[in-house]
Structure formats: C-alpha cells, structure tokens
Amino acid sequence: MPKSIYSIFLFVFFGFYFFPVFSQAQTTKIMGKVIDKTTHEPIPFANVYLKNTTVGVSAGFNGEFSMEVEVFSDTLIASALGYNKGFVLIKKGIFQKVVFQLSVSEVSLNEVEVFAEMDPALIIFNKMIENKSRNNPREFDFFEYRLYNKIELDANNVNERFQNNRFMKKFQFIFQYVDTSVVNGKAYLPVFLSESVSRVYQRARPKTTKEIIVASKISGFDNESISQFTGGLYQQVNIYDNYIIAFEKNFVxxxxDFGRTSYDYVVIDTVILNQKNCFHLMFKPKRKQELTFVGEIWVHDSTFAVAKVDMKSASDANINFVNDIAISLEYDVANGKYWVLSKDRIILDINAIENSMKIPGFFARRSSHYSDFKFNEKPPDSIFSRPVHITLAKGHRDYSSDFWSNNRDVPLNKNEKGVYSMIDSVENVPIFKTYTDVIYLLTAGYLNWGKFEIGPTFNGLSYNTNEGVRIRLGGRTNKNFSTRLRLHGYLAYGFDDEQIKGSGGAYYLLRxxxxRKIGADFKYDLEQLGQRNVAFTDDNFISSLLRRSPNDKQSLVEGYKIYYDHEWFTGFSSKISFNQRKMYPVGGLKxxxxxxxxxxxxxxIRTSELSLKMRFAYKEKYFMGAFERMSLGTSYPIFEINLTYGIPKLFASKEEYFRFIFQTKQQFNVFNIGWSKYVFEVGKLWxxxxxxxxxxxxxxxxxxxxQYAYNLMNYYEFINDQYASVFYTHHFDGLVFNHIPFLRKLNWREVIHAKGIIGNISNKNLHYSIFPSYSYSLTRPYYEVGAG
Known part of the structure; x- marks a missing residue:
C-alpha cells in the first residue's frame, strides 16, 4: 500500500478511543426492535413502515429491523397479526434507535385450519433449486456487461474522546464526515473511496472471465496496482453457488442445493418487487456457530428465480476479526428473459474485539451496479487472448469530473464527496507527517528519513553463540529516491568475534x-544453512529470546548474486540467477x-551456481507496492521448479553438481468443515x-x-541428497467445539497438522566429507503430528 494512504489508515486506527458521534448525513437511518409489551419477547416478522408511504421492512426472527431511506415521514408504524399497531415519531436525516412495544389486540378471529402436504417454504425452496441452472447468470456461452463499482473503507467506533484528544486538534475538520451504520449502529468516518467503470466479458468454454477497467478514480492513491482491485472480479458473490467464500471460509x-440441511425457511408474504410478484421468505441457521447467514430472500412466483437477497452472517459465526458480513443482492430480467444480477452491496465490520462498540475497527464496503447486458454475442478474439484477467485501459485515471457525474449509476452522498478532498487536506497538515512516521516505524519497522528508510528495527539487536551480542544498522531507499531503483544494505558487529559484517544490493524495476526486475546482492555475514526463507532471521531480536537451544551451527558466507525476474503473464514467472559463494566454518566446525x-x-567451500526458477500460480492475485509485490493467493495449486547447476573450475569453485527441487502447495476449503493447506516437495542432487x-x-x-519446518528437529540434524516431504494442516473452524455447550462460548477452533520427510544419501556423499557429530542421514521416515 502506498505509504501516504497506509499511514492515514493507521493514523485514524491508532487514534480511536471511543464514544458515539452524531451523524449529519441527509439519509434517515433507523434501527429498532419490535417486542410484546407484556412479555417483552420479540415479535418476529412484524411489518415496519413509514406512514403514508410504501417504504417498509419486515422484522427478523428476533424482532429486529433496520432501515436506510431517502423519503421521509415523521411517523414509523409497526404492525403484526394479533397486535395493535405501534407508532413512533422519528426525525429526518439522522441515525436513531427505536423500540416498539405492541399490545395484544382484543379482536379475536375465527379459527381456520389449513392443511398442506409440505411446508410452503420448502415447496418454494425446492422449486428455486430445480430452476437454478436456468436462472444462474453464469450459464451463458458468452456474457458481457457494464460494471460500475464503488469501494469504501471507514474507520468505525469514532467517539468524542478521540475527537477531543490533543493530538487531533489540527484535524477537527474531518469529523464533519462522520456517519452511522444501520448494520450495527456504529459511528464511522470514511477514509478511502474508489470508483471504477468496467466492461466484463465471460466465456463458458473454456471458462474465462476478463475485466477491462475503462476508468478508475481513487482517493489519495498513486498506484496502478490498486486500480485492479477497484473492479468487480475480486469481490463477486453468486447466491446460486453452494458455498459463498468469505475470508477463505465456506459459508453455506x-x-x-443442500440449504435445507443448514437453514429453516419461513414464508412471510407475497409482495410486488420491481413490478414482479415474489414470495418473501426469511431464513435462519438450524444450528449455532456454523458458517451460515440469517436474512430474507425474495423468489419470483413463476420462474422461481432469486429476485433479491438481504442477509448477514450469523451473529455467532466464528471468524477472526470479523464481527459482521452483510450482503445485499438484487436481480432483474434483461432482454425480457434472462435473470441477471443488477445490484449488489457488501459490508464487512472488521474489529480485533468481537462485537465491540468502543475498540476501533473498520468497515469495508463494496457496491456494484450492472447494466448493458449482452448474451451469447461472441466478443473479439483479442479480449481473451491475454492471459491476464484484469486489464487497465490506457488513460483510465485521466477522466474528468464531468465524466464521473455522467457515469455514476448512483450519485455520491455528502460524505463520499468529501473523502476525496479530506485525504488531501489531512496530508497537508504539517504534524501529520510526524504522526505517520511514528506509526510507520512501529508497524513496518522502518524510520522514514527523506529519501531513505532506516531499519528494520527488529534486527537491530540480537544474540548468537558465535558473535555474542550483535548490533546491526541498515536501511533502504524509498520512492522519493527513485520509483524504479532501490538500494539496500546493512552493517553488523559482533562483540565476541569482533568482526564487521554486512550486506548490500540494488535492483531495478524494468516493468x-x-x-520484471534485475538486481545484484553482496553478502558477508553469518548464515544458518538449511533454514527456510519464511523463518525468523537469525539476527531477529525475538528469535534470540525464544530459542530452545543455542544458535551455534552457523557458517560465514561471502558471496554475490545477480538475478533477473521475468513475469511472462499473471501467474507464470521465471527467475534466472548466478550465485558465487564462499562458505567458511565458524564456532569450532571444520x-x-x-x-x-x-x-x-x-x-x-567455494561454489559458482547458475539457477533457474519457474513458478506457476493460476489466477493468483497480487498487490503491487512501491517496489515489492505481495501475493494475495489463489484457490488453485501453485507449482514451483528450481534447477541449479554447480559450475566447476569457475572462480575457484571445485564441485560440479545438479540440483532439482519440485514443490506444489495449495490452500483450499473443504465443504463446510473447515479449510486445509498442504505443501509437497521432492528434491534430488546429482x-x-x-x-x-x-x-x-x-x-x-x-x-x-x-509451519514449513520441523519444530522438534535441530538445524543440521538430517542431511540427504534426495528427499520427499509433505506438510499438511487442517483447520476445523469449531466444527466440534461449536456443538459442545460449555465450549461454544470460548470460540475455540480445532486444528490438526502432520508433516514428514523421507530421504537418503549416497555412499559417495556420505563419505566425501566428515559430517558434524550431530548430523545424520534419514534411515527411516521422520514425522511430526499435532493437534490443538
């Protein structure tokens, strides 16, 4: 994330300490509940509507409701069969909470008995499933549409204490944009807004989706990669899928198709929705703490297509840092015969503390409007010729305000209009830079210093057996120095061996x-051979404190590397490198x-190596920072092949060898019983x-x-020249504990893991060098298993 907006985001987050704030929005927002006046029990499915209008909602199973309306009436009415109507006066343009207490009606009705062979709700559900393939918008040979997409990030639980904090005296102007959510009543402050207009193309055989982002507008961001995420492909929800994936979890x-095993359905009424007769159903989970939703669904009475869905994640769904997921989908008929998604809206409430109204968190909102549909019209072959799934049109950031005024499907409200100018205003306050530099130091580990960044701070002090206490000072250039070239390096000193060590390098982004990038590195420092790249570095302060045995098996490595990274297309890349190294024994080793x-x-030991690495990750998503690119993952397997040739008699190298390593890994959901992750790797050295x-x-x-090492194995414990290894982890996400009453409230989740390796070593390599006394070859499989 670009540092400026990253800092604004964190700046707002760290400052929130915590009271309600009153909204100045023009929309009238109401949350409430309908209860029995005598028993105080909730009245489910009560009708709640504005007087003298057709605007209304139905209360849910727990009697709760929420409304967000532009039209206004000064009276809100609640009615339910067997109860007298309730009336509440409301105010225009603010957020408010109301409670209806309805008294039982004295009018009695004659008893009428109605018999049905099956629950009417299940009859409608079965018809909906029977017609799913006909109504699912994805089932066309070719499908094309226009997409307007809007994404907003809001800091929530804004409060008076935060506003009155002395650190916020220079930023009082931002609080004019505070609003309140009808999802859960939290006050929030918009901090990011993006808009995009795209053209989306889908093909059934082979199944492919392409999005061309024609125009994009982003508050405060100057980053091409961010624009890819303003489109619609990264956040699609299809109600007809058996599972809706959110935060890498499968929600039913x-x-x-098997909704009846997870939900109870109730028919509320028949209504007219967008001039179409629809059955109005409500649904709720059959069991507690499962990955399910609660909400309403409207089904067309003749085609049995889904016309609308409003739903929230079950209140007791066990998801890390996510308090609420609210999804609203609207479908309509295009070309007189095809049901298509016309609108959707998704809101996420993210907070470290479950259901907190005080601790700061964030809302993430996405709303989309779909139009200009084309069915079974084959687009030009060039649309599907590129292997990338999202393309940014040339000049997509260059459109004027007039263009956006004419191409927004829904006008921006007051707060949304203010986000664009608010970001610029915040950055122009002088003290803001000081605040953000401190936050950046605490979170990223680097101190910003003009065109340079000093760090990482967590490597500044450490301890190992060979060096004793070790200090390190390093840094790197930032985009103020160059947007293409990055220089980096460090110097370190060990007080026991009294040696200065260090590393330095540079790389240049070609594209x-x-x-695509080219780079070179030099290193003269201790190194733990055999340690995974994802592990803690040896000179990490935390790893020094948390060692279970002395770190005394390092080698002194001197060498340089030159390399070239080349991405052929999204998901497929290769890297070629030349690495020349000298490895010296230390600490009594020979x-x-x-x-x-x-x-x-x-x-x-002197080596000269030529290496080729190839990596393929189908439909992998990335976030591009100023210099580095971060993978956001893929649901498909990732394949890597590493080939290395040791060149003899080059720069005094002696050994000739060839190394082959193949790895595949994947993270995937297993129906609704959790998710799994595996890594399988084989390697051989000739x-x-x-x-x-x-x-x-x-x-x-x-x-x-x-997770990618053997936690009970020491460094250098097992050495081979060929091997096969596997790592497997499965998270059950509370599958068992959620059904045990006294454990349910603890929100514990079950996890199991297993990892193992098998290998051997040839007699030539076994006797070519003298192994350390603590090193062995694998004569039988080694494995670790665990549960928690």
Missing part, C-alpha cells in the same frame, strides 16, 4: 505489469574433504559434494512454531 448459501587418500581440512551443499532438512530451534 441460502440457495445452496511493474508484467513484473570442513574436511576426502582427497582420495585422506581427509584434508579446507578453509572454505554429484559428489561436501555436506553443506547437500539437502539439509529444515529444522527449528526456536519456541515459535514454523
């Missing part, structure tokens, strides 16, 4: 889309090599080499669990 859709007659000690060049099984000598 109320229109799922950002597709991603490198002893068989010279044909005896073992001879050598001062260093040639005769000293033991540091063999395949060292990844150990872990810290108390921090490393």
């Amino acid at each position: 859709s109320p229109a799922s 950002k889309d597709p991603y 490198f002893e090599i068989w010279d044909g007659e005896q073992y001879t000690e050598i001062d260093a 040639g005769t080499v000293p033991y540091p060049l063999l395949e060292i099984a990844p150990g872990n000598q810290t108390l921090v669990s490393d």
Whole structure:
C-alpha cells in the first residue's frame, strides 16, 4: 500500500478511543426492535413502515429491523397479526434507535385450519433449486456487461474522546464526515473511496472471465496496482453457488442445493418487487456457530428465480476479526428473459474485539451496479487472448469530473464527496507527517528519513553463540529516491568475534505489469544453512529470546548474486540467477574433504551456481507496492521448479553438481468443515559434494512454531541428497467445539497438522566429507503430528 494512504489508515486506527458521534448525513437511518409489551419477547416478522408511504421492512426472527431511506415521514408504524399497531415519531436525516412495544389486540378471529402436504417454504425452496441452472447468470456461452463499482473503507467506533484528544486538534475538520451504520449502529468516518467503470466479458468454454477497467478514480492513491482491485472480479458473490467464500471460509448459501440441511425457511408474504410478484421468505441457521447467514430472500412466483437477497452472517459465526458480513443482492430480467444480477452491496465490520462498540475497527464496503447486458454475442478474439484477467485501459485515471457525474449509476452522498478532498487536506497538515512516521516505524519497522528508510528495527539487536551480542544498522531507499531503483544494505558487529559484517544490493524495476526486475546482492555475514526463507532471521531480536537451544551451527558466507525476474503473464514467472559463494566454518566446525587418500581440512567451500526458477500460480492475485509485490493467493495449486547447476573450475569453485527441487502447495476449503493447506516437495542432487551443499532438512530451534519446518528437529540434524516431504494442516473452524455447550462460548477452533520427510544419501556423499557429530542421514521416515 502506498505509504501516504497506509499511514492515514493507521493514523485514524491508532487514534480511536471511543464514544458515539452524531451523524449529519441527509439519509434517515433507523434501527429498532419490535417486542410484546407484556412479555417483552420479540415479535418476529412484524411489518415496519413509514406512514403514508410504501417504504417498509419486515422484522427478523428476533424482532429486529433496520432501515436506510431517502423519503421521509415523521411517523414509523409497526404492525403484526394479533397486535395493535405501534407508532413512533422519528426525525429526518439522522441515525436513531427505536423500540416498539405492541399490545395484544382484543379482536379475536375465527379459527381456520389449513392443511398442506409440505411446508410452503420448502415447496418454494425446492422449486428455486430445480430452476437454478436456468436462472444462474453464469450459464451463458458468452456474457458481457457494464460494471460500475464503488469501494469504501471507514474507520468505525469514532467517539468524542478521540475527537477531543490533543493530538487531533489540527484535524477537527474531518469529523464533519462522520456517519452511522444501520448494520450495527456504529459511528464511522470514511477514509478511502474508489470508483471504477468496467466492461466484463465471460466465456463458458473454456471458462474465462476478463475485466477491462475503462476508468478508475481513487482517493489519495498513486498506484496502478490498486486500480485492479477497484473492479468487480475480486469481490463477486453468486447466491446460486453452494458455498459463498468469505475470508477463505465456506459459508453455506441460502440457495445452496443442500440449504435445507443448514437453514429453516419461513414464508412471510407475497409482495410486488420491481413490478414482479415474489414470495418473501426469511431464513435462519438450524444450528449455532456454523458458517451460515440469517436474512430474507425474495423468489419470483413463476420462474422461481432469486429476485433479491438481504442477509448477514450469523451473529455467532466464528471468524477472526470479523464481527459482521452483510450482503445485499438484487436481480432483474434483461432482454425480457434472462435473470441477471443488477445490484449488489457488501459490508464487512472488521474489529480485533468481537462485537465491540468502543475498540476501533473498520468497515469495508463494496457496491456494484450492472447494466448493458449482452448474451451469447461472441466478443473479439483479442479480449481473451491475454492471459491476464484484469486489464487497465490506457488513460483510465485521466477522466474528468464531468465524466464521473455522467457515469455514476448512483450519485455520491455528502460524505463520499468529501473523502476525496479530506485525504488531501489531512496530508497537508504539517504534524501529520510526524504522526505517520511514528506509526510507520512501529508497524513496518522502518524510520522514514527523506529519501531513505532506516531499519528494520527488529534486527537491530540480537544474540548468537558465535558473535555474542550483535548490533546491526541498515536501511533502504524509498520512492522519493527513485520509483524504479532501490538500494539496500546493512552493517553488523559482533562483540565476541569482533568482526564487521554486512550486506548490500540494488535492483531495478524494468516493468511493474508484467513484473520484471534485475538486481545484484553482496553478502558477508553469518548464515544458518538449511533454514527456510519464511523463518525468523537469525539476527531477529525475538528469535534470540525464544530459542530452545543455542544458535551455534552457523557458517560465514561471502558471496554475490545477480538475478533477473521475468513475469511472462499473471501467474507464470521465471527467475534466472548466478550465485558465487564462499562458505567458511565458524564456532569450532571444520570442513574436511576426502582427497582420495585422506581427509584434508579446507578453509572454505567455494561454489559458482547458475539457477533457474519457474513458478506457476493460476489466477493468483497480487498487490503491487512501491517496489515489492505481495501475493494475495489463489484457490488453485501453485507449482514451483528450481534447477541449479554447480559450475566447476569457475572462480575457484571445485564441485560440479545438479540440483532439482519440485514443490506444489495449495490452500483450499473443504465443504463446510473447515479449510486445509498442504505443501509437497521432492528434491534430488546429482554429484559428489561436501555436506553443506547437500539437502539439509529444515529444522527449528526456536519456541515459535514454523509451519514449513520441523519444530522438534535441530538445524543440521538430517542431511540427504534426495528427499520427499509433505506438510499438511487442517483447520476445523469449531466444527466440534461449536456443538459442545460449555465450549461454544470460548470460540475455540480445532486444528490438526502432520508433516514428514523421507530421504537418503549416497555412499559417495556420505563419505566425501566428515559430517558434524550431530548430523545424520534419514534411515527411516521422520514425522511430526499435532493437534490443538
């Protein structure tokens, strides 16, 4: 994320401490509940409407309701069968909460008995499922439409304490944009807004979707990669899918083929919706703490297509940091015969504390409008010729305000209009830079200093057996220095070995889309051979404190590397590199090599390697920062192949060898019983080499669990020249604990994991060098299993 908006986002987050704030919005927002006056029990399915209008809603199973209306009446009415009507006066243009207490009607009706062979709600549900394939908008050979998309991020739980904080005296102008949500009554402040207009193309065979973002507008961002996420492909919801994926979890859709096993359905009424007769149903989960929704669905009375859905995640659904997920979908008939999604709206309430009205959090909102549909009209072949799924049209950021005024499907409200200017105003306040620099230091670990960043701070102080106390000072250039070239490096000093060490390098971004860069690095420092790249670095302050055994198996590495990264298309890339290294033994270790007659000690192992890495990740999504690109994952397997050739007699290198490593990994949902992740890897080395060049099984000598290492294995414990390994983890997300009453409230979730490795070593490599006394070859499989 660009540093300026990243800092604004965190700046608002860190400052929120916490009272209600009153909205100045023009829309009238109402939340409330309908209860029995005598028993105070909720009255489900009560009708709540504005007097002398046709605007209204139905209360849910728990009697609660919410409304967000532009029309105005000064009286809100609630009615329910068997009760007298209730009346409440309301005020225009503000958020308010109301409670209706209805008294039982004295008018009695004659008893009427109605018999049905099946629950009417289930009859409608079955018809909806029977007609799913005909009504699902995705089932066309070719499908094309226009998309207007709007994304907003809001800091919520804004309060008077925060507004009166002395650090906020210079920023009082931002509070004029505070509003209140009808999802849960939280006050919020918009901090980010994006808009886009796209053209989307879908093909059934082979199944492909392409989006061309014609125009985009983003508050405060100067980043091409961000524009990709302003379109619609990253947030689509299809009510006809059996599962709706949110936060990598499978929620059972109320229109799922097996919805009856997860939901109870109730027919409320028949209504006219967009000039179409519809059955109005409500649904709720059958069981507690499952990944389900509660809400309403409107089904067309003749085609049995879904006409509208309003739903929220079940209040007891167990999701990390997510308090609410609210989804609204509207469908309409296009070309007189095809049901299509015409509008959708998604709201996420993200907070570290469950259902907190005080602790700061964020709303993430997305609203989309779909129009100009084309069915079974084949687009030009060029649309599907590129392997990328999202294309930014040339000049997509260059459109005027007039264009946006004419191309918005829904006008911006007062607060949305203010976001664009508010971001610029906040950045222009001088003290803002000081605040954001401190936040950036605490979160990213770097201190901003003009064109440079000093850090990372967590590597500044550490300890290991060879160096004793170690201090390190490093830094890197930022985009103020160059938007293409980054320089980086550090110097370190160990007080026991009294040696200065360090590293330095540079890389240059040739292109950002597709991603291509060239770079070079130099290093003279201690290194833990066999340690995974995802593990804690050796000079990390935290890892120094949390070691379960001394870190005394390092080597001193001196070398340089030059490399070139080339992305061929989204998801497929290759990297070619040349690496020249010298490895010196430290801490009493020796490198002893068989010279044909005896073992001879050598001062260093010298290698020259040429490597090729290829990676394929189908439909992988990325976020592009100023220099680095971060993967947002894919639901498909990721494949990697690493090929390395050790070149003999080049720069004093002696050994000739060839190394092959293949890896595949994937994270995927398993129906509604949780999600799994696996990593499978095989490797082999051809040639005769000293033991540091063999395949060292990844150990872990810290108390921090490393999912890609063997946590009970020490460094250098097992060495092979061929191996196969597997890592598997499954998260049940409370599948068992959620059904045990005394455990349900703890929100515990079950997880199991298993990892193992099998390998061996040839006699030539076993006897070519003398292994450390603590190193072995794998004579049988090694495995670890765990549950929690």
